[in-house]
Amino acid sequence: MTTGSITALTLSAVQYQALDGGVAANVPEHIRLIEDAESHGARLVIFPELSLTGYRLDLLDGPGEWLSAADRRLDGIREICRRTGITAVVGAAFKDADGMPRLAALAVHPTGSIETSFKTHLHGPEQDLFVAGSNPAVLEIDGWKVALAICFDAARP
Template structure:
């Protein structure tokens, strides 16, 4: 598949407009480097704020989303980010994919963490992305704790398993170990986008990463803080680098 980017933002609590504005900076930087996809963390448009989720929940007609839709079309890049999604009853935790043809695909998190059911309803997943002949399977945080989720992605021929996450310092080694194991077991590259700063009371680890199909690390953020990673694969294998959004 073509070059893609992993974004590690520091989000503003409940401030969708501010978070969209920062998304656009990172998306523009990724596109300048030739990326055809940029992956953001779980609930990156609002922060991980269960108590605010119902009030902040979005739908396909939300004006706040229009700048992301426009950027995807203008730049020819797919933008995958996260927000609470309006449904009958409690909102769902969604990965929203803004595609270069102007369409929006919605994936909803299938498995909730303990306690999330007070603010969110479990989702039903969704189709993967088709980008330039490549297939990208999506996952949101607790989805990765279920091995059959990654196995199903591999069975469907995913060229990339793209996980939008919130991973704390204490949980990082466990979650990274799962993702590394899926890459090795299924011979499937695995990307993880994590938050770069605190959200919802969690001290996030950052350290967003890509593992190749052998489970080897290609590129990873050194820690927390805003970061943008670029990955590409050619005949010599995988290559990764950090991108300065200002360049």
């Protein structure tokens, strides 16, 4: 839909209770929810903080629930984003290229590429697990600029 020179951007903000079972259990559910959002015309789908594991910091003691941009467990999300043309923002415990542990929002684009944004205002036990990011990512979708904020980051200018 276009209003004047502005194209509307339909966004789905998913209220999501992560399933037990970590990344393996939650990726298929994310795919199902992205498909549902696409049936309602969404171009951007946003999931909550740590949506791929739930806010279960105890699951992050071992390496199995941490993701990287090249992680094959994200292939199903990449594929549904390619097929639907949706950008999906999922929450994950992330290790960047130098192994830095981050609390991340991963923007999976229709090209299959992943853009990362790291939580900048860590609090409580997060400070023991993650390194804070320096600034949020700004996505460009259908001519719109969308800044990402994770939880407490949204309360800070």
